[in-house]
Amino acid sequence: MYRSEVTTDESERTAFRKAEKKYKIYYDNTKKKKVTRPVDLSEVIDFKSILDDYNCNIELNDGVSVLNRDFDRPIFCLESRPGFYFIPGALSIEEQRQWIRESLASFPQPPNRTNHNAIYGPIEDLFVSAKERRVLVEVERLQDDVCSEVNALQSDVCAPRYKFVEEHGELRSKDACKSVPASVLLRKLRWSTLGLQFDWSKRSYNISLPHKKIPDALCQLAKRMAAPAMPCGEEFLPEAAIVNYFGSGDMLGGHLDDMEKDWSKPIVSMSLGCKAIFLLGGKSREDTPIAMFLRSGDAVLMAGEARECFHGVPRIFTDAENADISHLESQFTQEDGHAYLDYIRTSRININIRQVF
Ligand SMILES: O=C(O)CCC(=O)C(=O)O
Numbered sequence: 074m075y076r077s078e079v080t081t082d083e084s085e086r087t088a089f090r091k092a093e094k095k096y097k098i099y100y101d102n103t104k105k106k107k108v109t110r111p112v113d114l115s116e117v118i119d120f121k122s123i124l125d126d127y128n129c130n131i132e133l134n135d136g137v138s139v140l141n142r143d144f145d146r147p148i149f150c151l152e153s154r155p156g157f158y159f160i161p162g163a164l165s166i167e168e169q170r171q172w173i174r175e176s177l178a179s180f181p182q183p184p185n186r187t188n189h190n191a192i193y194g195p196i197e198d199l200f201v202s203a204k205e206r207r208v209l210v211e212v213e214r215l216q217d218d219v220c221s222e223v224n225a226l227q228s229d230v231c232a233p234r235y236k237f238v239e240e241h242g243e244l245r246s247k248d249a250c251k252s253v254p255a256s257v258l259l260r261k262l263r264w265s266t267l268g269l270q271f272d273w274s275k276r277s278y279n280i281s282l283p284h285k286k287i288p289d290a291l292c293q294l295a296k297r298m299a300a301p302a303m304p305c306g307e308e309f310l311p312e313a314a315i316v317n318y319f320g321s322g323d324m325l326g327g328h329l330d331d332m333e334k335d336w337s338k339p340i341v342s343m344s345l346g347c348k349a350i351f352l353l354g355g356k357s358r359e360d361t362p363i364a365m366f367l368r369s370g371d372a373v374l375m376a377g378e379a380r381e382c383f384h385g386v387p388r389i390f391t392d393a394e395n396a397d398i399s400h401l402e403s404q405f406t407q408e409d410g411h412a413y414l415d416y417i418r419t420s421r422i423n424i425n426i427r428q429v430f
Pocket of ligand 1: 325330344386423
């Protein structure tokens with residue numbers, strides 16, 4: 074399992090699990106509303122303020138150093154975690170806007186798979202359907218002419234069983250109980266996979282699944298980001314990417330990314346939207362993890378020994394005060410921009426790119 078951890082008494086006791094519980098969001102119910110329980114963030118490393126200090130020639134925190142490589146921004150390393158690199162503000166605001174759009178509008182498009190495939194099969198145009206308030210209905214329950222039109226469009230053996238329709242149009246009253254609003258599905262979107270498809274049930278890449286190459290612009294970006302962590306003279310070859318979508322209260326349990334062949338190649342991981350806490354553990358769950366903030370535009374590289382370190386995301390901050398996304402407000406001003414902004418105001422997206430072979 075990847076997202077949800079099995080919580081036996083044993084796992085409750087590991088240092089990683091304790092840190093997850095420390096930072097996870099808890100709500101207290103007062104008479105009128107749900108209130109977020111306060112959390113002590115004093116031990117969370119903030120690379121944004123480390124970057125500010127560095128730019129002002131202030132001495133770096135103990136255990137933090139700067140990688141001496143030809144790159145357009147400072148890259149920070151943690152002496153206790155060789156192979157881990159943090160690039161604060163690696164993506165420009167325009168790049169953040171571009172990848173937020175792509176992550177919502179195009180990455181979940183078939184043949185890329187999402188967590189919804191298991192229940193609904195491939196579904197087209199999730200984001201635009203949410204924006205236009207469509208609902209998903211079973212194809213079999215549509216009128217015969219709509220059904221045959223859908224089937225005629227499918228060459229895939231695994232034809233969709235569901236289709237988006239206008240809420241007040243094709244949807245007949247007896248379909249209503251079987252329908253799911255696209256907006257609900259968008260909120261429940263947890264991951265999509267690009268390039269070589271990852272089979273979560275087997276925890277391995279299934280190269281026989283239909284797939285498209287990772288978009289060229291994303292490949293170029295990943296190659297540029299990966300360069301400082303690459304073995305000398307080698308070029309990163311992006312073959313697969315996992316896009317994680319987080320809403321308020323969502324977390325990503327501690328795990329290893331160990332299905333790729335060559336761990337000397339980095340995983341390039343980019344954050345978009347609301348701020349999060351990232352936990353970087355050691356090679357055992359018993360090692361106390363290091364907590365750090367991840368903000369929109371930050372990139373993290375994990376290569377070599379760091380590939381063997383447990384890591385996860387116990388919390389995202391969706392409140393206006395802590396989300397740190399005010400710079401994105403001005404980026405989505407056009408009419409269709411509002412839908413992106415509405416989403417990202419309370420969400421986080423992570424794109425992580427891998428060389429598989
Ligand atoms: O969301 C993140 O920053 C981490 C994602 C991650 O660890 C993964 O997908 O393996």
